[in-house]
Amino acid sequence: MRYLLPEIIVAGGALLGLLAIVGVPKVRGLASWILLVALLAAGIDAATMWNVTPSLIVYNSMAIDKYGIAVTELVLLAGISTLLLAWNAEYFGEEFPVLVALSVLGMMGLGGATSLIPVFLGIELLSLPLYILAASRHTAEGGEAALKYLLLGAFSSGILLFGMALLYGATSTLIFVAYPGIASHAQVWLLWPGLALVVVGITFKLAIVPFHMWVPDVYEGSPTPVTNLMAFGTKVGAAIILLRILAFGFYGQASAWGLLLGYLAVLTMIVGNLLALPQTNLKRLLGYSGIGHAGFLLIGIATHNIQGAQAMMFYLLPYGLAAIAVFAVIRLLEGGPGGEDRGVTLTDLKGMAYQRPWLAMVLTVGMLSFAGIPLTGGFVGKFFLVQAALFANRPGFAVGIVVGTLVGLAAYLRPLQAMFQRDGVSERVRTMRWSAAGVVVVVVAVVGTIGIGVYPQPLVHIVSQSANFYWLKGG
Amino acid sequence: MLWIGLLGIPLVGALVVLLLSDRAAKLGAAVVAALEVAAFAALLGGVAPTLNLAWIPAWGVRLHFTADGLALFLLGLTAVMTLVAICASNVQYGRAYFGWILFMEFASMGLFGAVDLFLFYIFWEVVLIPIFFLLTGWSGAKGRAAGLKWLIMNLFGSLFMLIGVVAVAVIHNQTTGSLSFEISQLTNLPVSSLAAPWLFGVFALAFAIKAPLWPFHGWMPDAYGEAPAPVTALLAGVLSKAGVFGFLRVLLPILGAELHAYQTGLMIWVAVSLVYGALMALRQTDMKMVSAYASLSHLSMIALGIFSLTAAGILGATFLMVAHGLMVGSLFLILGVVEERTGSREFTGLMGLNQGAPRLATYFLFFALATLGLPGLPGFAGEYMIMQGLVVHEVGFAVVAGIVLIVAAWYMLRLFQGIMQGRPDHPAVVDMNAGQVAWLVPLAILVAVIGVWPAGITGHAVPSLYHAVHFAVAQGGIR
Numbered sequence: 001m002r003y004l005l006p007e008i009i010v011a012g013g014a015l016l017g018l019l020a021i022v023g024v025p026k027v028r029g030l031a032s033w034i035l036l037v038a039l040l041a042a043g044i045d046a047a048t049m050w051n052v053t054p055s056l057i058v059y060n061s062m063a064i065d066k067y068g069i070a071v072t073e074l075v076l077l078a079g080i081s082t083l084l085l086a087w088n089a090e091y092f093g094e095e096f097p098v099l100v101a102l103s104v105l106g107m108m109g110l111g112g113a114t115s116l117i118p119v120f121l122g123i124e125l126l127s128l129p130l131y132i133l134a135a136s137r138h139t140a141e142g143g144e145a146a147l148k149y150l151l152l153g154a155f156s157s158g159i160l161l162f163g164m165a166l167l168y169g170a171t172s173t174l175i176f177v178a179y180p181g182i183a184s185h186a187q188v189w190l191l192w193p194g195l196a197l198v199v200v201g202i203t204f205k206l207a208i209v210p211f212h213m214w215v216p217d218v219y220e221g222s223p224t225p226v227t228n229l230m231a232f233g234t235k236v237g238a239a240i241i242l243l244r245i246l247a248f249g250f251y252g253q254a255s256a257w258g259l260l261l262g263y264l265a266v267l268t269m270i271v272g273n274l275l276a277l278p279q280t281n282l283k284r285l286l287g288y289s290g291i292g293h294a295g296f297l298l299i300g301i302a303t304h305n306i307q308g309a310q311a312m313m314f315y316l317l318p319y320g321l322a323a324i325a326v327f328a329v330i331r332l333l334e335g336g337p338g339g340e341d342r343g344v345t346l347t348d349l350k351g352m353a354y355q356r357p358w359l360a361m362v363l364t365v366g367m368l369s370f371a372g373i374p375l376t377g378g379f380v381g382k383f384f385l386v387q388a389a390l391f392a393n394r395p396g397f398a399v400g401i402v403v404g405t406l407v408g409l410a411a412y413l414r415p416l417q418a419m420f421q422r423d424g425v426s427e428r429v430r431t432m433r434w435s436a437a438g439v440v441v442v443v444v445a446v447v448g449t450i451g452i453g454v455y456p457q458p459l460v461h462i463v464s465q466s467a468n469f470y471w472l473k474g475g
Numbered sequence: 476m477l478w479i480g481l482l483g484i485p486l487v488g489a490l491v492v493l494l495l496s497d498r499a500a501k502l503g504a505a506v507v508a509a510l511e512v513a514a515f516a517a518l519l520g521g522v523a524p525t526l527n528l529a530w531i532p533a534w535g536v537r538l539h540f541t542a543d544g545l546a547l548f549l550l551g552l553t554a555v556m557t558l559v560a561i562c563a564s565n566v567q568y569g570r571a572y573f574g575w576i577l578f579m580e581f582a583s584m585g586l587f588g589a590v591d592l593f594l595f596y597i598f599w600e601v602v603l604i605p606i607f608f609l610l611t612g613w614s615g616a617k618g619r620a621a622g623l624k625w626l627i628m629n630l631f632g633s634l635f636m637l638i639g640v641v642a643v644a645v646i647h648n649q650t651t652g653s654l655s656f657e658i659s660q661l662t663n664l665p666v667s668s669l670a671a672p673w674l675f676g677v678f679a680l681a682f683a684i685k686a687p688l689w690p691f692h693g694w695m696p697d698a699y700g701e702a703p704a705p706v707t708a709l710l711a712g713v714l715s716k717a718g719v720f721g722f723l724r725v726l727l728p729i730l731g732a733e734l735h736a737y738q739t740g741l742m743i744w745v746a747v748s749l750v751y752g753a754l755m756a757l758r759q760t761d762m763k764m765v766s767a768y769a770s771l772s773h774l775s776m777i778a779l780g781i782f783s784l785t786a787a788g789i790l791g792a793t794f795l796m797v798a799h800g801l802m803v804g805s806l807f808l809i810l811g812v813v814e815e816r817t818g819s820r821e822f823t824g825l826m827g828l829n830q831g832a833p834r835l836a837t838y839f840l841f842f843a844l845a846t847l848g849l850p851g852l853p854g855f856a857g858e859y860m861i862m863q864g865l866v867v868h869e870v871g872f873a874v875v876a877g878i879v880l881i882v883a884a885w886y887m888l889r890l891f892q893g894i895m896q897g898r899p900d901h902p903a904v905v906d907m908n909a910g911q912v913a914w915l916v917p918l919a920i921l922v923a924v925i926g927v928w929p930a931g932i933t934g935h936a937v938p939s940l941y942h943a944v945h946f947a948v949a950q951g952g953i954r
Contacts, residue, residue: 353571353612357571368604373600373601373603373604374596374597374598374600374601375597375601379597379600382637383593383637383641386637386638386641387534387641387644387645390638390641390642390645391645391648395638395642398638398641399638402634402635402637402638405630405634406627406630406631406634409626409627409630410623410627413607413623413626413627416608416611417611417619417622417623420608420611420612420619455530456531457530457531457532457533460531460533460534461533464533
């Protein structure tokens with residue numbers, strides 16, 4: 001019970017939030033406060049468990065280890081930033097924070113899953129609230145985004161479930177950490193299709209090419225805070241469970257899936273960044289950029305070495321912080337009610353560098369981190385991945401990372417150029433107002449991004465520990 | 476301790492300047508840059524100070540800076556040119572401009588001082604960012620496109636270099652079992668014959684783009700042309716040195732054997748670049764472009780000195796790096812004044828400016844003569860040493876370099892005559908004011924002193940240069 005306390009806190013907070021909405025409807029925003037406190041408390045509680053002895057609980061279905069704890073902290077960061085970005089936004093409705101917390105709970109469950117049951121439960125719990133949240137603005141675009149997300153999500157869940165069934169048929173167990181031991185007498189003709197389908201199902205969530213089609217429309221149509229949760233939280237959940245399944249359950253077959261996923265990763269990096277180039281809507285830009293970054297994450301899995309696992313864990317945080325920074329800028333530019341009806345485009349950034357230098361700085365830090373420029377966390381992440389690729393003796397992956405980065409460069413630089421346009425100041429930049437919650441988010445994101453870039457050692461240490469235990473198990 | 480000052484003054488200064496008002500920013504930035512010059516002067520007094528701290532122990536990355544003979548005067552060049560560029564800048568550019576200039580000073584200082592390959596790479600890329608923003612925010616009509624071109628072309632080189640940086644460390648790890656990016660530990664690597672050309676290629680490509688050397692100079696005309704004169708002065712005077720500096724700092728110790736193996740090919744390449752730059756300078760009608768291509772030609776000359784792999788050639792190259800930085804930087808600043816006064820960069824429309832502006836013409840002539848290599852001025856001393864190295868190695872390249880020196884006199888004098896001499900058909904321009912003379916005089920004195928007393932620099936550089944090329948000597952690379 002002690003080990004599941006963070007999950008229990010979040011679940012309890014969600015229940016309490018629901019009760020508060022029903023019980024004291026007069027006090028607006030009470031649920032937001034309850035869930036904010038719950039998520040923070042869960043984060044602190046998870047941090048105190050850092051030195052726990054790794055063990056399996058709940059009939060070997062969940063692992064308590066540093067890997068899971070690190071994931072918990074990451075998704076809680078995503079959840080808290082989402083709550084703060086949506087702070088005081090009335091059109092989200094009172095149930096908004098509860099749904100965010102439930103989605104975060106699903107991601108937390110994925111972090112520790114060692115059996116296919118919690119994997120499926122986690123992915124569904126992650127997705128279902130997001131389907132609702134995507135439509136929470138009650139606009140045509142929001143509805144379209146939600147429906148698209150729901151249909152494709154259901155489709156990928158079906159594929160995932162079918163794959164799991166095949167894996168169960170091949171091995172007669174759902175506990176995937178046990179697979180290496182029984183792989184020798186498993187039904188190979190069920191095992192391989194099962195693995196392929198599970199990987200496809202998860203890469204749908206991770207938005208790996210060619211399963212990325214839904215991303216831009218869904219990102220654009222969803223309210224910005226929800227997009228933030230999708231871009232950061234969902235990616236964390238999908239990436240870490242893919243790594244856990246493959247490296248724990250199927251390390252014997254790594255030579256086969258490693259190379260294949262590597263090709264997919266290179267394809268994803270190049271296609272995602274290439275498609276980001278012509279985008280003028282910032283949220284669509286982030287959607288395609290998110291596809292590209294999913295490719296970078298996949299490299300860390302495909303190299304199948306300890307550096308790769310560490311690099312992927314590492315990469316998640318700078319990516320997430322940069323995404324939070326940019327989403328916060330978008331959110332602040334959208335301003336009050338109705339501001340979201342028209343997406344923030346490059347022309348809306350006009351004159352920002354002169355009129356709103358601090359906001360311009362936030363966007364600069366976020367974009368440079370996406371582009372992988374030194375002194376930002378994004379660079380250290382890319383460096384880590386290149387290192388992993390070369391240690392795995394796969395220079396092709398390293399070249400793929402470099403080409404993918406180069407292709408996407410202009411996409412991240414164009415918003416920065418737009419800020420420096422001298423012919424007038426856009427309406428949005430002029431009327432934009434700072435909010436207290438927005439300032440908190442922005443400061444954390446910028447300080448974190450630069451902090452990781454300037455002094456990465458603590459994070460390197462943390463990821464080496466969180467991926468280390470896990471590696472010993474995988475052999 | 477000194478290193479913390481050298482890096483901290485411009486970095487903290489940049490942040491402080493951002494907090495000042497737009498009107499006070501120039502003065503504040505000038506004070507910071509003057510402090511930095513003072514810090515460098517303190518550096519000259521003592522033995523080469525180093526800063527060596529653990530940074531990312533997990534990867535063996537160290538915060539390691541040294542002011543050895545190779546770097547010492549490039550640090551000085553950065554400090555002096557930044558101060559001059561700030562003095563020459565328009566006060567109306569505002570605080571962000573001066574903040575970026577100081578940030579660039581910080582990045583250049585770090586780049587020239589770094590002896591850890593990871594650190595070198597960090598600063599190698601960081602230095603691109605201020606130029607990108609200066610080009611985007613404070614330049615002419617095509618400035619934004621120039622900025623994008625600058626960043627993308629340079630990152631193209633440096634991202635592939637990133638693979639090289641990591642590969643070198645991984646190869647080192649495979650032989651010793653430990654991870655280190657210390658350049659002095661990365662020598663004598665057992666690079667496979669399959670990987671060696673690629674490894675050499677990625678480093679050389681990045682260095683050639685940054686310098687730039689032909690045919691990787693695509694970003695140069697736009698960036699030099701569009702940037703405000705002080706930024707062009709810093710680009711051509713300071714940052715272009717980073718490219719050739721990389722050959723000395725990184726390639727010579729780490730891949731010295733390959734440098735030796737590819738020597739002839741490399742020399743042919745930079746000789747072509749040398750001739751190309753000179754011929755292009757000869758046919759330009761835009762005065763900034765004449766200097767830009769002249770600068771390309773001179774950088775090729777420096778590279779030729781390095782690739783001669785003789786002690787004299789490398790010494791001449793190190794000397795010419797500093798001298799060229801001062802001379803070409805000043806030349807761009809003076810051209811900036813001319814452009815400001817006449818509103819034009821085309822010198823076909825200008826004539827006889829010396830009638831109305833004799834001081835302007837005099838300083839122009841001084842720096843033009845220095846650039847073309849008049850004996851007694853530093854261009855000559857550097858080129859002489861390079862020629863000496865070339866004659867020892869292969870006379871053919873020395874002949875090419877000699878011919879180019881004649882062409883250099885031709886294009887520089889053509890520029891001077893075109894603008895300054897002849898019958899004035901342009902309304903008389905305002906001569907230099909006291910404020911401009913105030914930064915030009917010390918600069919001219921500095922150039923003259925270096926010209927008549929090159930030993931002031933070479934004396935410092937020789938010991939550490941021999942140290943730097945120690946590995947190459949062992950390979951039989953240096954003659």
